[in-house]
Amino acid sequence: MTKRLNSVAAAVLALTIPMAAQATNGMQLEGYGPIAAGMGGVSMALNNGVAASANNPATLRLMATSARLDLAIGHLGPDVQLSAGPMASKSGGTSYTMPAFGYARRSGDWVYGVGVFAQGGMGTEFGADSFMAMGSGKPVRSELGVGRAILPLAYKASQQLTLGGSVDLVWSTLDLRMAASGAQLGQMVTGATGNLAQALPALGGAPWARIDFSDGTEYSGEAWSRGWAAKLGFHYKLSDELSVGGAWHSRTHLSDMKTSPGGASMSAMGGFADSGSLRVLDFQMPAQTALGVAWQATPSLMVAADVKRIAWKGVMDMLRMRYDSAGMGGSVSFGLPQQWKDQTVTAIGLAWSATPALTLRAGYNHASNPIPDLFVNPLFPATVEKHYTAGLSLKFGESSEVSAALSKSPAARVVSGSGVGISHAQLNGQLMISIGF
Numbered sequence: 001m002t003k004r005l006n007s008v009a010a011a012v013l014a015l016t017i018p019m020a021a022q023a024t025n026g027m028q029l030e031g032y033g034p035i036a037a038g039m040g041g042v043s044m045a046l047n048n049g050v051a052a053s054a055n056n057p058a059t060l061r062l063m064a065t066s067a068r069l070d071l072a073i074g075h076l077g078p079d080v081q082l083s084a085g086p087m088a089s090k091s092g093g094t095s096y097t098m099p100a101f102g103y104a105r106r107s108g109d110w111v112y113g114v115g116v117f118a119q120g121g122m123g124t125e126f127g128a129d130s131f132m133a134m135g136s137g138k139p140v141r142s143e144l145g146v147g148r149a150i151l152p153l154a155y156k157a158s159q160q161l162t163l164g165g166s167v168d169l170v171w172s173t174l175d176l177r178m179a180a181s182g183a184q185l186g187q188m189v190t191g192a193t194g195n196l197a198q199a200l201p202a203l204g205g206a207p208w209a210r211i212d213f214s215d216g217t218e219y220s221g222e223a224w225s226r227g228w229a230a231k232l233g234f235h236y237k238l239s240d241e242l243s244v245g246g247a248w249h250s251r252t253h254l255s256d257m258k259t260s261p262g263g264a265s266m267s268a269m270g271g272f273a274d275s276g277s278l279r280v281l282d283f284q285m286p287a288q289t290a291l292g293v294a295w296q297a298t299p300s301l302m303v304a305a306d307v308k309r310i311a312w313k314g315v316m317d318m319l320r321m322r323y324d325s326a327g328m329g330g331s332v333s334f335g336l337p338q339q340w341k342d343q344t345v346t347a348i349g350l351a352w353s354a355t356p357a358l359t360l361r362a363g364y365n366h367a368s369n370p371i372p373d374l375f376v377n378p379l380f381p382a383t384v385e386k387h388y389t390a391g392l393s394l395k396f397g398e399s400s401e402v403s404a405a406l407s408k409s410p411a412a413r414v415v416s417g418s419g420v421g422i423s424h425a426q427l428n429g430q431l432m433i434s435i436g437f
Contacts, residue, residue, distance in 0.1 A: 024076075024426065025345050025367040026312055027146070027285070028120040030387045030407055033072065033100075034430040038391015038405035039349020040363025042304045044292025045235060045245035046351075049403075049434055050102025053115035053152035056233040056247040056290070058164030060104050060111040060154040065399050065436030070102040072432035079411070080124050082132065082378050083421040089130040093123055093141070100432075109156040114149070119170075119285065121145040122382050132378060134179040134208035136269070141214070142379040143175040143221060146285055148229070164233040170252045173221030174280060175214040178379060182206030182268060185334075190320075194330020199272065206268040211323065211334070213264035213278050222263045223280055227254035246291040251315065252284045262326055274328050281320040286311040300353040308345040312370045316340035336377065343370040349389075361391040361405070374417035381424045383412045391430075399436030405429065 024030040031037030033051025043055035047062035050070040076098070080091035104113030123143035126132040132140040147170070154164035180188075182203045192200055203209055215222040233247035257280035264278035292306035319336040349363030365387040376383060391405030409426040416422060 024120070024384055024387070024409070024428070025365070026120075026310060026340070026343050026370050026382050027122055027144070028310065029074075029118070030365045030367070030428075031389065031405065031430075032117060033070070034391055034403040034405035034432045035361070035393065037407060037430050038361035038363060038389055038403070039304060039351060040347040040365040040387065040389050041345070042292060042294075042306045042347045042349040042363060044247060044290050044306045045243045045294035046292075046302065046304050049432070050104045050113060050115055051100075051117070052164075053102060053104075053113060053150040053166055054117045054119070054148065056164065056235065056245050056292075057152040057166045057231055058154050058162045058233040058235040058247070059245060060113065060152060060164060061106075061156055061162040061235065063104060063106070063111070063436075067105040067437035068103070069435045069437070070100075070432055072100040072102075072430060074098040074100065074118070074430040075428065077427040077429075079423075079425040079427075080378075080381055081423045082126075084131055084419060087131040089126050089132055091124040091126060093125040093143070104152070111152075111154040113152050115152065116149050117147065119146040119148050122380050123175075124379055124381065126378075132179065134181060136179045136208045136210055138179070138210065138212075139177060140179050140379070141175065141177045144172070144380075145174075145221060146170065146172045152231075160237045162235045164231075164235070166231045168229045168231070170227050170229050170254060170285070172225050172254055172257060172283060172285075174223045174257055174283075175221045176223075176379070177210070177212045177214055179208050179210050182209045185209040185211075188334045188336060190333045190335045192330065192332040194325070195328045196274070196323075196325045196330035196332050199328065200332065203268045203272060206270055206272070209266070209268035209272075211264070211266055211278070211321075213259045215263075223257040223259045223278060225255045225257040225280075225283070227252055229253065229285070241296040243294045244292065245294075246289070249288045251287040251311070254284055256281050257283055264323060266323060266325075266332075274325050276324045276326040278324070279322045281322060283319070284315040286315045302351040303348075304351070305348045306346070308347075310343040310345065310370075312340035313342045316370070337375050339372055339375050340370040341368075341372070343368055357395040359393045361389075361393075363389040365389065365407075369412065369414070373414050376414050376416040376422060378416065378420055378422055381422050383414050383422065383424050384409045384426060385412050386410055401434050403432045403434065
């Protein structure tokens, strides 16, 4: 047992590294854990393992054993392609790996635990020779990652009703290497001070100008922040065959993302170059509310569905940044308009017990595109709308199983306000080993 606990502790420490992910339902994954992901992301009213801590903590009471350990890994495979007249470019950001961990234990009417999950993010990468580089000769990329360490708690209030909640430690990281014409950069400026303010007018005619901050790794970002959030959920058993559930996730309370001193730079054609620090102001993940139902239609077939409302409008009106010069002196503030709309996500899933050891799953997830076409940025193309999913669980031993899920998103195509055509498709997968005690 001591050796097992040491292994778990090592896994928790490893998973505190910030994780990056590609956008699916806006900046959130279409499903957390392969059980939910195999059913289109449905999770509000059914047993989906310790991933319940990321979905609806009340469903932790549905686990069949006294304790459960889940070790999982997810892979996101986005395919983002751009076109602008005769020019075309394909994002090199095609593979993102996300580990996850969860442990829960029952004690009387209570279930408690811990989980670490990548919540989501978005990002793309374009080469130094692409039209996105604007002739600067340097690559263009973005990588936003959001993760959570979750402490869930569930309480059996009655034979039918379970209540749950969690406190979440949330972190976010961001790398950004962006090129624009001097005029385009000027349109993003919302304020400036000092010597840097005096230099900005001369940059207006530059063929290209850049903002850069990146730590060069896949699992962290140069700018980072920490904060917290919370969840409340319920599960109610209407009958032996029919259950309902729901959860409310609070908006995050994150500090501003900040680079290290000297971790950011501004440059422009003509020899302008400066280093300093950059702060992303008040970046938050949204509140959301979800309701779901699960129906055991036959002893071997479950049908379930969720509806989720994600409040992007309250947190993604504009991406605000402030650059503080360490060399020239002064600062400049930027605003990238986003004007995201609130998003409705609907999901339906099936689970069929083909044999006592094998369960097969299928599902569909639809999320309205939250970004007005006018404001879609090729560096943040969170435009995917449909997911077709499949999955399975195979039991081994008395109380352990392996689960897997695949999710296919056909290409969603939009044309941005700058005239850039953006095509975004995905092929994602999750794998999990679960051990019951």
